[in-house]
Amino acid sequence: MHTPADMNQWKGRVDAAEGPTGQRWHQVVRPFDNNSAPGVVLTGFACDAGVQRNHGRPGARKGPAAIRAMLSNMPVRQRSDIFDAGDIAPQSSDATDGLEPAQDQLSDHLASILAKGHMPITLGGGHEIAFGSFEGLARHLSAGDEASPRIGILNLDAHFDLRQAEHASSGTPFRQIAESCRQRGWAFNYCCLGVSEFANTQALFDRAASLGVDWLLDEEMDITRRTAVLERLDAFLEKVDHLYFTICLDVLPAYVAPGVSAPAARGVPLDIVEAITDHVAASGKMRLADIAELNPDFDIDHRSARVAARLVTRIANHSSEL
Numbered sequence: 001m002h003t004p005a006d007m008n009q010w011k012g013r014v015d016a017a018e019g020p021t022g023q024r025w026h027q028v029v030r031p032f033d034n035n036s037a038p039g040v041v042l043t044g045f046a047c048d049a050g051v052q053r054n055h056g057r058p059g060a061r062k063g064p065a066a067i068r069a070m071l072s073n074m075p076v077r078q079r080s081d082i083f084d085a086g087d088i089a090p091q092s093s094d095a096t097d098g099l100e101p102a103q104d105q106l107s108d109h110l111a112s113i114l115a116k117g118h119m120p121i122t123l124g125g126g127h128e129i130a131f132g133s134f135e136g137l138a139r140h141l142s143a144g145d146e147a148s149p150r151i152g153i154l155n156l157d158a159h160f161d162l163r164q165a166e167h168a169s170s171g172t173p174f175r176q177i178a179e180s181c182r183q184r185g186w187a188f189n190y191c192c193l194g195v196s197e198f199a200n201t202q203a204l205f206d207r208a209a210s211l212g213v214d215w216l217l218d219e220e221m222d223i224t225r226r227t228a229v230l231e232r233l234d235a236f237l238e239k240v241d242h243l244y245f246t247i248c249l250d251v252l253p254a255y256v257a258p259g260v261s262a263p264a265a266r267g268v269p270l271d272i273v274e275a276i277t278d279h280v281a282a283s284g285k286m287r288l289a290d291i292a293e294l295n296p297d298f299d300i301d302h303r304s305a306r307v308a309a310r311l312v313t314r315i316a317n318h319s320s321e322l
């Protein structure tokens, strides 16, 4: 189910006396349509069916509205070509059964946005968003000239989300992406930064190793290791031409992002997460991005939603001009 942008969600402070440089996002965001000139396109994925299947705390379906509320008052800096394409969600009648159709709808939507030269940023939603995002990029690139596009998947996450399970969930998307790559005959280039040794079983570390995943533990990503982390990132970016960037908010410490499906006891400092975000956005390789797992039911004073809005704004501001 795809509902068009509800522009009533974009409201906030107006500093009329400041003129055009006093503008905030709610004053410049426009509803997306098929004739929109290339820009940043926000789409909500109002879904936590995968979180429910993964036995997490439901509520992430309310994430997109909470992120828009915090984005509304962001000052407009580098970019003002921002569009809202509304929300994609499972049909309310079929609960968790609606997961796969919603992912499929997201993929088609993103492929069509990419074909028009936009930079999609998708607001989650559980991390099941990742399979929808990747397939959107894959469908777009399949229609192009490259026989075997070099795609990189960069995930900032406490979890590999590589679980083997009977049904797709928020814990399985990167295993599904690995299978999709194998079926397409494409390399699976997956880098997961911020993995917790205490939130992933040995089976997941073994699967990551056998799939050739590049990872760093949360413990290897404190602020004293900023340079080493960015060098590792550069080595990964070197190997790919098209990057899918996904941030699971539970990569952050629980005191920074309490409103998530599965909070992290340690996490990666926001300083490092923001440095990586700026670096990736400026690389010229990022084709699409999403931010997952915001659960407003467990947020404190919109803390996690504010962090999500900062990250979305950084991605938009620093992404190379189209």
Ligand SMILES: [Mn+2]
Binding pocket: 127, 157, 158, 159, 248, 250, 251, 293
């Ligand atoms: Mn996670």
